[in-house]
Amino acid sequence: MSRSVKLRPWQKRAIEQYLASPYPDFLAVATPGAGKTTFALTAMRLEQARSGWRRLLVVVPTQHLKAQWAKAAARFDLHIETDWAASHGVLPADLDGVALTYQQVAANPGALVELARDALVVFDELHHAANERAWGEGVRAAFEGAFRRLALSGTPFRSDTSAIPFVRYRLEEAEADFEYGYADALADRRVVRPVYFPRVGGQMEWSAPDGTLYEATFEDPLTRALANQRLRTALSVQGEWLPAVLSQANRELMNLRAKAQPDAGGLVIAMDVEHARAIAALLRDRLGSQAVVATSDDPDASARIARFAGATTAWMVAVRMVSEGVDIPRLRVGVFATNTTTELFFRQAVGRLVRWQPIAGAGRQKAFLFIPDDIRLRSFAHQLADQRRHSLRKRREDVDSPFDAPADPAALDTFGETEQLSLFEALSATPIEVEEESVFDDHGDLDDADEGDGVGYDDTALELTLTPVLRPSSGAKGGSAGFAADPAQALPHELAGLDPRQARNRLRDLNAAVVAQVALVSGQTHAQVNAELNRRVGIRKVTEATMAQLQKRFTVGRTWLDQDRRGMVRR
DSSP: EEEEEEEEEHHHHHHHHHHOOOOEEEEEETTTTHHHHHHHHHHEEEEEEEOOOOOEEEEEEHHHHHHHHHHHHHTOOOOOOOOOOOOOSSTTTTTTEEEEEEEHHOOOOGGHHHHHTTTTTEEGGGGGSSSHHHHHHHHHHTTTTOOOEEESSSSOOOOOSSOOOOOOOOOEEESSSSEOOHHHHHSSSBBBBEEEEEEEEEEEEETTTTOOOOETTTTTTTOOHHHHHHHHHTOOOSSSSHHHHHHHHHHHHHHHHHTOTTTOEEEEESHHHHHHHHHHHHHHHOOOEEEEEEETTTTTTTHHHHHHHEEEEEEEEEESOOTTTTTOOTTTEEEEEEOOOHHHHHHHHHHTOOOOOOOOOOOOOEEEEEOOOOHHHHHHHHHHHHHHHHHOOOOOTTOOOOOOOOOOOGGSSTOOOOOOOGOOOOEEEEEEEEOOOHHSSSTTTTTHHOOOOSOOHHHHHHEEEOOOOOOOOOOTTTTSSSSSSSSSHHHHHHHHTTHHHHHOOOHHHHHHHHHHHHHHHOOHHHHHHHHHHHHHHOOOHHHHHHHHHHHHHHHHHHHHHHHHHHHHHHO
């Protein structure tokens, strides 16, 4: 059955350019929240129709995004496996492909060479391939033989450290085949939210690692090391600065929940696990707001994020867990409470707040990211705020900046810092009023009438019909790809409402359960039962079975179990 998808104008333009490009590599840079996943999945379906069925490989930064991509792909009738391993053997014929992490690729690129041969590979946030030299080398080794490679990014990147594979460079700048920036998305309306940056100053006191006592505001010029110490002091939960900022952010969030969006959520980006838990306790005990904590050391972090996305809990506190691609559209307020001060990380944080939602009467859905008035963060915020002002108010391009940009922003990040943190001690941090003039300058000029919904997604969306995916048959005894035709094997009560990935996992669980029962009743080992069921269905491994074969295997196992039970009764 044919399916249709609504495309935003930029997505249609990008797809046309992708299909027209004669080169094997295509880089699309689009602002977070604009719909890169929809663009890529549509391109994948159209590529399938144009060049015949091909294996699809999706490479992402995190485990959480593997499941998110598979879920999105299912809506396009594309079946993506998230738990693939080289030991699983050949892919089942009813699978379109697999989702992998960059780390997984780097660990064993050789195992992917044959799988990637003549496949279509999609790289989500490809700049991660340059995080470590091994990652970039692994990506190149694994996917050199792919039919085509589509790279996505929401963040501009340079080749300052390691060149990113499969990307063209001009004067050390990555050259995109298609670009759609934050200002473009704001101008199109109903694509992204305008983000405002309340900047909070402060008076900080601390003891440096050498024992020297310092006192400074965010306005005082300091060396990189001292600026980092000042920022860490402000972010200490023992001081007054961070609790005051959290209180302001919580008031903004509660106001949004009361007047505009009842399920609006907030995000605090913390420095480390201990810091995150202390912030969650502060939100709960002082402000009466519940918070979900998601940290990299928690194996359930992805599940926590998914539950938060669909719930109404006010706050999430995260440590490097809510990065590119994580889709939580209800986030409206953020607090930048981390000492990571690179532009890339800052833009990733902003990207979590920009996704527009179709909420009646919500206008442009302003979002707010509360930040320390640190000159580095101030500079990054100004660059984005300047795009926002130009897009919303159509100001001249030469608007004077209220900020003094640092002479060398790249030299002011926290990476490579060698101070002895164990000797550092935050003594006090007192907040200073939010910088109203530069932060809320648009509030008085853009009332509801000025914001108006304007030309919207629903008015200009272009509908595209996607033809059915024609997958090859399994070629193995036991049925063709897809679900079994026999209603007795279809297990509707077990699989109802599940997407293909969930259904496959459920069928594998059912097969494991029936094997355990047969082994218990028959006295055979699990290996013997598995081998016999595989023989009867015509497969080598359960991981190579289509869903039809999994259904048949379960039915055979259940019949075997019933026969053995009747035999025991007779005995």
